[in-house]
Amino acid sequence: MRLFPVACRAAEQKMADLFTGELHIRERLELEAHADSCARCDAALRDLSTISVALDRAYAPLRQRGTLLSPARVRLAARVEPRPVATWWRVGFVGRLSEATMALGFAALVLGGSLDIAVKPDAIPAASAPSVIKDYMRTQPPYEETAYLRWLRFQLRAIGSASVPAVRYPAGGQYDVEQVTIEDDWLNTAGPR
């Protein structure tokens, strides 16, 4: 049961193409010819034209609108950092040379500093290590007068008494062993008191 002739259905389908601008001129002429002879299609065509124009006017203010968004906001949203555009061959020879010089200087600074760091603590002589100079100074009479007299008395006593062992006491002698252990002022306390 068909309520409309085929021409009206075909005209209705062509109306959509008419408002999208994709209707061939020959088909447009056929549509207009059919609308001249059909009151329904003529009214439909007229109304759809009115609606199409109304839609175009309704969206006209929106088409004038714009935004001032910047790409930086997009990068922030995408969590990306702007990478330099210029590649290394665009920088120039002078720029590359300066960068290479700075890199070499930095490498030398790091390597040079690492040499100092590489010295082992064992290589540093300990304060209590045996020293030839220290032993020699211990055998010498002290310069201070009181210390010298004590040292001299100790030496004479050691020579005159056979019971005194011939061993050399450490710095400070047998009378003051505790003070001899003080390493810092060994020059003043090295002799016997």
Added chain:
Amino acid sequence: MTEQSAKRPAPSEERRTDRELVYAARDGDMLAFDALFYRYRDGIYRLGLAITKDPSHAEEIAVDTFSRAYRALARLEPEGSLRPWLYRVAVNLSYNRRPRKGVILSPLEDSANDTFQSEERSPSVLAEQAELRRIVLAAVDTLGPKHRIVVVLHYMNGLNLAEIAQVVDCPIGTVKSRLHYALRRLRAHLSAHPEFGIEPMTLLMPSSRRMVAPAVEPLPGEPQ
């Protein structure tokens, strides 16, 4: 505005095709991505504005669209224009946000723009046009999402049927039928407003439901 124009990409960037810009941006050329951004920024903003009716939502949609485009640069292979891909993302993002129905986009601002652009129009004419605009946009809001997006893409963004088909990912014939259905629905809605001069639909072309034969035969003697 001068600062904005100063930030725009160079004319050499604007002459490059979308495919070239995508490949350059993929290699790390941020100016190429900026050129793509400035090329489609306003269109996506208007699309989001037409669907959500909220300028802040429209800006968020534009930012999200381009951030997704940046993250998808490695797999983007635009044969021609990047616009269908961007618009499809923008449409999906727009419909994920709840639209504010019945809200007209700042009619005062639009009327003010009309006043500045055409001084010969009287305030009454401008008010009448704003009212007609409000009625039309409210009628568009009554359409379903599939039909409304076709109307918006065609009448506001100026896309043809092939481009709309790429955006909504359906055949051109489907887009054509949706557009025609939307126009007929709008005709039915706007016929209630005598300002448009549209005669009621019942006297003219019946809807598709009426074109189908009735399921039950009328009883003898019953008026048809």
